[in-house]
Amino acid sequence: MLQAIADIVRLNGAEKHFGAVRALNGVDFHVGAGECVGLVGHNGAGKSTLMHMVAGTLRPDGGQIAVRGNQEASYSVARALELGIRCVFQELSLCPNLSVAENTRINHPSLAGIGWRRRAADLIRAKLDEIFPDHGISADDIAGDLSIGRRQMVEVARAFTLTREPLHLVILDEPTSSLDAHTAGQLLSFVRRFVAAGGSCILISHVLGEVLQNADRIVVMRDGKVVAADAADVFDRDKLVAAMGGAEGHQKAAAEARKIEAGALRVRARPARQQDDKELVARAGEIIGLAGLAGHGQTDLLLAIFSAASRAKAGVEVTAPVALVAGDRQSDGIFSQWSIAQNIGIRSLARLRSGLLISPQREAELAEFWKKKIGIRTPDMSNNIYSLSGGNQQKALFARALGSDAEIVLMDDPMRGVDIGTKLEVYDLVREEAAKGRTFLWYTTETEELDNCDHVYVFKNGRIVANLGRDELTEEKIIQSSFGDAA
Numbered sequence: 001m002l003q004a005i006a007d008i009v010r011l012n013g014a015e016k017h018f019g020a021v022r023a024l025n026g027v028d029f030h031v032g033a034g035e036c037v038g039l040v041g042h043n044g045a046g047k048s049t050l051m052h053m054v055a056g057t058l059r060p061d062g063g064q065i066a067v068r069g070n071q072e073a074s075y076s077v078a079r080a081l082e083l084g085i086r087c088v089f090q091e092l093s094l095c096p097n098l099s100v101a102e103n104t105r106i107n108h109p110s111l112a113g114i115g116w117r118r119r120a121a122d123l124i125r126a127k128l129d130e131i132f133p134d135h136g137i138s139a140d141d142i143a144g145d146l147s148i149g150r151r152q153m154v155e156v157a158r159a160f161t162l163t164r165e166p167l168h169l170v171i172l173d174e175p176t177s178s179l180d181a182h183t184a185g186q187l188l189s190f191v192r193r194f195v196a197a198g199g200s201c202i203l204i205s206h207v208l209g210e211v212l213q214n215a216d217r218i219v220v221m222r223d224g225k226v227v228a229a230d231a232a233d234v235f236d237r238d239k240l241v242a243a244m245g246g247a248e249g250h251q252k253a254a255a256e257a258r259k260i261e262a263g264a265l266r267v268r269a270r271p272a273r274q275q276d277d278k279e280l281v282a283r284a285g286e287i288i289g290l291a292g293l294a295g296h297g298q299t300d301l302l303l304a305i306f307s308a309a310s311r312a313k314a315g316v317e318v319t320a321p322v323a324l325v326a327g328d329r330q331s332d333g334i335f336s337q338w339s340i341a342q343n344i345g346i347r348s349l350a351r352l353r354s355g356l357l358i359s360p361q362r363e364a365e366l367a368e369f370w371k372k373k374i375g376i377r378t379p380d381m382s383n384n385i386y387s388l389s390g391g392n393q394q395k396a397l398f399a400r401a402l403g404s405d406a407e408i409v410l411m412d413d414p415m416r417g418v419d420i421g422t423k424l425e426v427y428d429l430v431r432e433e434a435a436k437g438r439t440f441l442w443y444t445t446e447t448e449e450l451d452n453c454d455h456v457y458v459f460k461n462g463r464i465v466a467n468l469g470r471d472e473l474t475e476e477k478i479i480q481s482s483f484g485d486a487a
């Protein structure tokens with residue numbers, strides 16, 4: 001009996017189908033009080049679906065759920081909140097036209113009456129200060145005006161705010177996917193403090209090091225089933241990868257030096273706020289990294305280059321067609337009413353045309369080619385794009401850019417939510433395409449990914465502060481440049 005009460009939540013035999021897809025195939029899962037459970041698995045393994053069961057946002061087709069030892073017959077979001085279970089979903093859920101304070105109020109019905117706005121502002125400000133001491137976010141900021149990283153910080157902080165509503169378990173579905181290494185570290189150390197004080201967390205991440213270092217227990221999912229579950233110290237990176245399946249055989253070849261012939265100039269760009277003569281220069285066949293703390297001008301420069309391809313822009317020279325892989329897929333990348341195939345084909349319309357119309361057959365062929373090439377997991381590419389798991393949506397955006405005629409591919413933190421096996425495949429693909437002469441400009445919040453780049457521009461306060469060659473590339477050096485006056 002005591003054991004049962006020590007569980008915050010326990011699912012037995014959870015089942016969920018989406019048409020032909022068996023997203024959950026009899027899953028047993030539990031979280032104890034004062035425990036951080038890491039949940040890992042390939043894109044489409046069923047992690048988010050399982051979390052929707054815990055958060056009450058989806059009803060299982062079969063199985064039972066018990067919270068603190070009590071069977072819940074009609075479990076729902078409202079019931080989960082009443083029981084102190086909250087979730088930070090992968091697809092961020094802040095209302096874009098409301099302020100940070102107003103968004104906080106949504107989760108706290110008890111913040112009512114005169115002065116609620118100030119109380120909501122105080123509440124979220126205090127939590128942001130506690131988790132991310134140098135956050136730079138105001139409670140009056142409109143959510144839609146914030147960068148994706150800052151929205152993620154608000155969403156996470158909001159989940160941990162305390163009023164009259166109880167708080168026992170927070171589900172964090174890829175909470176660091178848009179955070180730079182410094183900010184991700186702040187969040188993970190807060191999670192450790194929360195758990196040490198008796199709270200519980202579920203941490204989903206494709207950054208395996210994060211899970212290995214911060215979870216007490218790790219659960220591995222594969223194709224809708226739990227395939228391994230044990231204390232975190234029983235696993236290491238290789239064991240996790242092996243249990244997840246799909247990444248075997250891939251060596252970390254990324255760091256190998258590539259032979260680059262300096263090709264024709266493709267991009268020359270000066271950030272709008274640059275005061276010295278530093279500028280970004282990219283040539284045919286190069287893979288160029290953009291690094292530094294999130295929100296320091298990397299995305300702005302990519303967007304400036306993207307728009308300069310169609311309209312002349314001061315300080316930016318672009319000499320070939322450009323495609324952009326957006327990291328903020330909800331706002332910038334996905335056409336939500338369209339199928340997966342249409343989402344992939346949109347950047348290649350000239351090639352897909354037959355007479356005046358788009359040929360559905362050519363569109364389907366392009367989509368099938370990329371489905372196989374990067375393993376987009378779906379029974380049918382004519383399904384709506386939102387039927388894909390988050391990581392598979394991101395793969396579709398890759399396919400759109402790489403399947404197009406663009407000679408310059410801009411990547412704005414593009415691996416958000418992509419699993420480790422696919423990441424390694426995409427790295428190979430990027431290097432392969434660069435060897436054929438394509439140019440990649442790659443902003444990433446994952447320092448490890450910079451190993452794929454020939455050199456890396458570090459940004460601070462909207463300016464380039466350093467240009468590091470691959471032999472100088474270490475996390476320390478990047479952080480040093482990001483915080484220092486210059487480098």
Ligand SMILES: Nc1ncnc2c1ncn2[C@@H]1O[C@H](COP(=O)(O)OP(=O)(O)OP(=O)(O)O)[C@@H](O)[C@H]1O
Pocket residue numbers: 018019021022023041042043044045046047048049050090377378386387388389390391392417419
């Ligand atoms: N609303 C939906 N309609 C149809 N299929 C869906 C829907 N939601 C999920 N699926 C399918 O269920 C399976 C599990 O998806 P889920 O989002 O749980 O995976 P995941 O492990 O969270 O993946 P990721 O790491 O990419 O986020 C996938 O095959 C996905 O395509």
